[in-house]
Amino acid sequence: MTKVENFVKREIVVNAPMEKVWEALTKEEHLNKWYTKEAKLDFRVGGKGYMDHGWGATSEGTFTEIVPMRRFVLQGNDGDFTTITNVEVVDEGVKVSITYSASYLEEMDAASKENMLFGTGQFLENLKSVYETGLDNRKNLWQAWIGIVHTTHHESIGTEILQVNDGSAAANAGLQPGDIVIGLDNVPVLGYESFERFLNSKAINEPVSLQVLRGAEELELRSNVEPYPVSY
Structure with a gap:
């Protein structure tokens, strides 16, 4: 790229x-x-x-x-x-x-x-x-999401959440704008593309564990995987 x-x-x-x-x-x-x-x-x-x-x-x-x-x-x-x-x-x-x-x-x-x-x-x-x-x-493309807008974090490995959609799986899991997702099911997230590829490999309604940096704190949150909101 x-x-x-x-x-x-x-x-x-x-x-x-x-x-x-x-x-x-x-x-x-x-x-x-x-x-x-x-x-x-x-x-x-x-x-x-x-x-x-x-x-x-x-x-x-x-x-x-x-x-x-x-x-x-x-x-x-x-x-x-x-x-x-x-x-x-x-x-x-x-x-x-x-x-x-x-x-x-x-x-x-x-x-x-x-x-x-x-x-x-x-x-x-x-x-x-x-x-x-x-x-x-x-x-197999664009099947799954959790309801966030995110971008590769510019200073560290991971992807930063910019927006959490109201009522989404991410919102229900407690994710917040500013959180940096550094892992999914303990697999390292290297950036935007890494996150999207891993998430799309999950089955709909399957739970996923997110390793998250929130300021100086590292959290583990669980979210269900939802169908992508726009069908092919």
């Missing part, structure tokens, strides 16, 4: 031929295999692109640059948010990088930025899975 001024980037290497990876990124029927619930693309400079990602998220815009087998750029309808996709042949296969650029990214709060990059990473991992093993993992 790279963060520089007004853009952020996520990348992965897929062990597949360039032609297949390019199709996976640019053709409706192939996008639907690993990424979108529905894609509508007029893939040409000046053409429109619409993608329903599932979980209530959509994106759309205009293709402003296409270099076959190298890169393409989708300019969002708001005129600011831009998605730049690059592909490059490397020893292990094809490196795919997705860069988001917008003036407001500098001011975006850390939790929102981490959530966006984590989501992109999840889909890129699914691209790798589908084209290397044939396994589509989307049914």
